[in-house]
Amino acid sequence: MIATDGPDRTKDRINAMLRAICTLLAETSDGMNGTELIELVKAIVPPTATENSLNASGIVRYVTNLRFWSIDLVKAGWVRKVGGVWTLTEVGRAALASYPDPQDFGNAARHLYKEWKARDIAEKASRENWELADSVVARIPAGRWITFTDVAETVGGSFQSLGVHLWKERPPGWHRVALKGGLLSAERYGDEDRTDEQRRLLLDDGFDL
Secondary structure, three states, X not given: OOOOOOOOOOHHHHHHHHHXXXXXXXXXXXXXXXXXXXXXXXXXXXXXXOOOOEOOOOOEHXXXXXHHHOHHHHHOOOEEEEOOXXXXXXXXXXXXXXXXXXXXXXXXXXXXXXXXXXXHHHXXXXXXXXXXXXXXXXXXXXXOOEEHHHXXXXXXXXXXXXXXXXXXXXXXXXXXXXXXXXXXXHHHHOOHHHHHHHHHHXXXXXXXX
């Protein structure tokens, strides 16, 4: 997330700015207005001539750059931003104590950001996959059924994870997905209430159980 190109965007400088943010926030439990906080950071890490210039939007580059870089702190769980107020979390306070060196501090924040990004991408792919699975299941006509394996092969992924998804979310048509041989999934899990529900829905579909 942190740009490192150009003389004013070296990693060392960015790391010093990030730690300065948390150091200042550690002095108050009520948080601080973001704009006021950035002005205080300037006293610790003074802006260069380039950073004091305006970008295409007419905003001082130091301000936009620091707000952009601070995303690392938010995704690391060290800083919280609500209504323009920045607050240091308990995890952030622990990070200050664990990483007294600005470079170690910034590198740790950047590493946690990358971990968050990887999770976000994986979760997005998972959501898209389940949306496709729900769409397939919803198309199973009343009076027909299909196995978990068939659905999993159609949308990709494992039938085990598909089973967990259908069990938790119960999208339209979930009751028409069974184990091989027609065994009801609810029976396999030994859940009497869910078994009764699945049987009732299948009877409504016209199945002769």
